[in-house]
Structure formats: structure tokens, C-alpha cells
Amino acid sequence: MSRISIVVFATFLAIISMSEGMSLRGLGVEPRCRCIETESRRIGKLIESVELFPPTPHCEDTEIIATLKGTAQEICLDTKAPWVKKVIQKILSNRKP
Template structure:
């Protein structure tokens, strides 16, 4: 019984480590449930763009607010959001 325990413990450790590594390294679902359509451009400190992919069929634009660091999902079809993204791509402040 002692030998079985010595052999089995490392085996189970490898399995559990493999499971935890498989879950590490990314979001596997959409983060945005609702999207802000009203202009909030002057409150935005940072913008993160997550392209559509296997994790989510929609592009996700997530703004971090200057004041409190809250993250808000933006509507990628809103004209003001497109302007914010254009400014971001040219290196201007949002």
C-alpha cells in the first residue's frame, strides 16, 4: 500500500497541475453583457479592444474610467466609440 501511495501522489499532482494550466491564460467567454451607447469619452482613461474570436463572437471594447477605474463595455457601432478608437489608433488621447 505504501508503494502505491508513493507512486500515485505524484501522478495526481501532475493531473491537477495540467488541469489548472489548461484554465490559465485567458477569458473563455464574452465579458460584455450590456454596452454603453451614450457618449462618455471625456471620462475614459484607457480603452481595450478584444477582437471577435472563439471566446466571443462579438468585438468587445472595454473602457476604463479615469475617476474610479471602473470598466464599461462600449457599443462598437456607436459613432462616438468609432471616433475614440480612431484617436486611439493615431496615438491621441481618447
């Protein structure tokens, strides 16, 4: 293979991989887990809203992201913490018809 062919092929692969990541973000899907660190301390009184994200092909973990009152800061919650498990149960019970 010539050097030009290798450069063209490498550029093609780079463009395809970049467009795949952008298309997933455009659909509201992150190509990785959102939560790197989680909070296990009780912060229930500080929480304004909570979102539950089920596992996806890009992240095998269930993720819970809480938005804090006043600051609108988003914090990932530890799904193994007992108080967070209660929050999950409440969210799931509210979703059922």
C-alpha cells in the same frame, strides 16, 4: 454499464471541462464574451484608458472596454455608437507602424 462506471465517467468529464476553463483563464483568455451590456452614451471625458479586444473563438464580437477616471470602473462600449467607432479608428491607427 454499472452505476460506478457511470459515476466515474461523469466525474472525469466534469474535471476535464473545469480544467479547460481554468487553463483558458490562466492564459488571459475568457471562455465567453466579456461584455454583456454596453454603453452608447458619450462618456469620452470620463475615460482614462480604452482596450480593444478582437473577436476570438469564444466570442465573435469585437469588444471595447473603457476604464473610467477616478473609480477605475470598467465599462463596455457599444461598438455601433458613432463616437465609439471614432475611438476604434484612433486605436487602430495608433497600432500601425
